[in-house]
Amino acid sequence: MPIIMTKAARAETKAFSLRAARGRARLVPEPHGETPAWCYNGAVPGPEIRVRQGERLRITVENALAEETTVHWHGVRLPNAMDGVPHLTQRPIAAGDTFVYEFDAVDAGTFWYHPHQRSFEQVGRGLYGPMIIEETEPPRVDRDITWVIDDWRLTQSAEISEDFGNRHDMNHGGRVGNTATINGRVPDTFAVRRGERVRLRLINAANARIFGLDFQTHALKVIALDGQPVTPHQPTDGLVVLGPAMRADLILDMTGEPSSRVSVVDRFYKGLEYRLVDLAYDEAPLREYTPDWPIALPANPLPEPDPGTARRHDVVFNGGMMGGMVMREMGGSMGESGSGGMGGTMGMMHGNGIWFINGKAAEGHVLDPMLTLDRGKSHVIAMTNATAWHHPIHLHGHSFRVISRNGAKTTHREWQDTVLMAPREKVEIAFVADNPGDWMFHCHILEHQAGGMMGVIRVV
Ligand code: C2O
Ligand code: CU
Numbered sequence: 001m002p003i004i005m006t007k008a009a010r011a012e013t014k015a016f017s018l019r020a021a022r023g024r025a026r027l028v029p030e031p032h033g034e035t036p037a038w039c040y041n042g043a044v045p046g047p048e049i050r051v052r053q054g055e056r057l058r059i060t061v062e063n064a065l066a067e068e069t070t071v072h073w074h075g076v077r078l079p080n081a082m083d084g085v086p087h088l089t090q091r092p093i094a095a096g097d098t099f100v101y102e103f104d105a106v107d108a109g110t111f112w113y114h115p116h117q118r119s120f121e122q123v124g125r126g127l128y129g130p131m132i133i134e135e136t137e138p139p140r141v142d143r144d145i146t147w148v149i150d151d152w153r154l155t156q157s158a159e160i161s162e163d164f165g166n167r168h169d170m171n172h173g174g175r176v177g178n179t180a181t182i183n184g185r186v187p188d189t190f191a192v193r194r195g196e197r198v199r200l201r202l203i204n205a206a207n208a209r210i211f212g213l214d215f216q217t218h219a220l221k222v223i224a225l226d227g228q229p230v231t232p233h234q235p236t237d238g239l240v241v242l243g244p245a246m247r248a249d250l251i252l253d254m255t256g257e258p259s260s261r262v263s264v265v266d267r268f269y270k271g272l273e274y275r276l277v278d279l280a281y282d283e284a285p286l287r288e289y290t291p292d293w294p295i296a297l298p299a300n301p302l303p304e305p306d307p308g309t310a311r312r313h314d315v316v317f318n319g320g321m322m323g324g325m326v327m328r329e330m331g332g333s334m335g336e337s338g339s340g341g342m343g344g345t346m347g348m349m350h351g352n353g354i355w356f357i358n359g360k361a362a363e364g365h366v367l368d369p370m371l372t373l374d375r376g377k378s379h380v381i382a383m384t385n386a387t388a389w390h391h392p393i394h395l396h397g398h399s400f401r402v403i404s405r406n407g408a409k410t411t412h413r414e415w416q417d418t419v420l421m422a423p424r425e426k427v428e429i430a431f432v433a434d435n436p437g438d439w440m441f442h443c444h445i446l447e448h449q450a451g452g453m454m455g456v457i458r459v460v
Contacts, residue, residue: 013058014055017061018059020069075418076105089438112148119450139297144198149203151179174445194285210244210269215264220235222235226416228416262278316357317421319356365440372460385421397435400415401430439459
């Protein structure tokens, strides 16, 4: 029995409501005006939905937009009917209608919510919010802070540029913008005190921008990725890398001097580094030592995949600008894997899209399953990124272990729900398919998703 479906009876239910509507957000400071945006409960981001692990959530969503919507609870392992995928798991919520989502908070961690209907525009206009599920016994910190980071394409007058879903964004790296915000504002400083320990929950809500955050002189530990606990470790090259939809929980000890400022710099795109925000130290320290409190998180109830018995499935991504070239380059090593015939040219691909998974470009959410997985069994998906672009690949309804990259075992076998693949990279993920239903599997660069990089994985 999947744990996800059982034991609702005694759980306490917490009720929330979300109203999706047009609104205004103060993204950029004066003298700019407010930005017309689409908001949950009048704000960007929407309200932080926060419960304890083991509680049940009931969220009433009212659609006051002029078009259909749904809400997807990204990374939350829940029953298929609550997953918020239009036409696949529910009828879209019509303008003026409401829909009630109800599910158990099975895993503790940092999650988020956003529409799954025309998400490249609905998310891009500001519809998203954090969902925090607290551990029963969280590690001790001085402050537990959430930063939902986003990237907007704004005009001179601080309005959202209307060029959603244009062909160029779709063919290249997606809608990368020009204005980064934390919790819906271009930040200036974030006030801290020497000696303070902060748990920083980072959520990348951007359509397309990948962040690579450098906290400079601060020693930090990553304690969770995509909501799931990971062996506390320092990130490679000191950069916290987050593709769209990805999350990281950090333990950040404020070791700077009183009254000093330390910038947090985004270094992901070479030559385009910029200062995201300054940590601004108060003149009075909080304490004179760095706490030695334990930081490891308790495990979530995830079934452990067995590599010995796992079935293997090959998945190849292609398409996009320079896709033909990369395919020819990688052709030799890709063999006949996948169902679309990978050795060939773009001419063998099916669909009108720009991006392909195993030779197919998705149109809409109702799709023949690209894979059908035996329920309760272990599965390995061996993925090849045969494109010239990064892709954060997301699977609904499950978390998976990232077990290898380009043939080398990963150090932490981290649980993720969205894994960032570099151009030409091969990544293997493993999981137990314990949650029955039709689940989306797609790139979370929302323009790539709209351009066809999406499929359905059926668990029966
Ligand atoms: Cu956060 Cu299918 O998405
Ligand atoms: Cu992509």
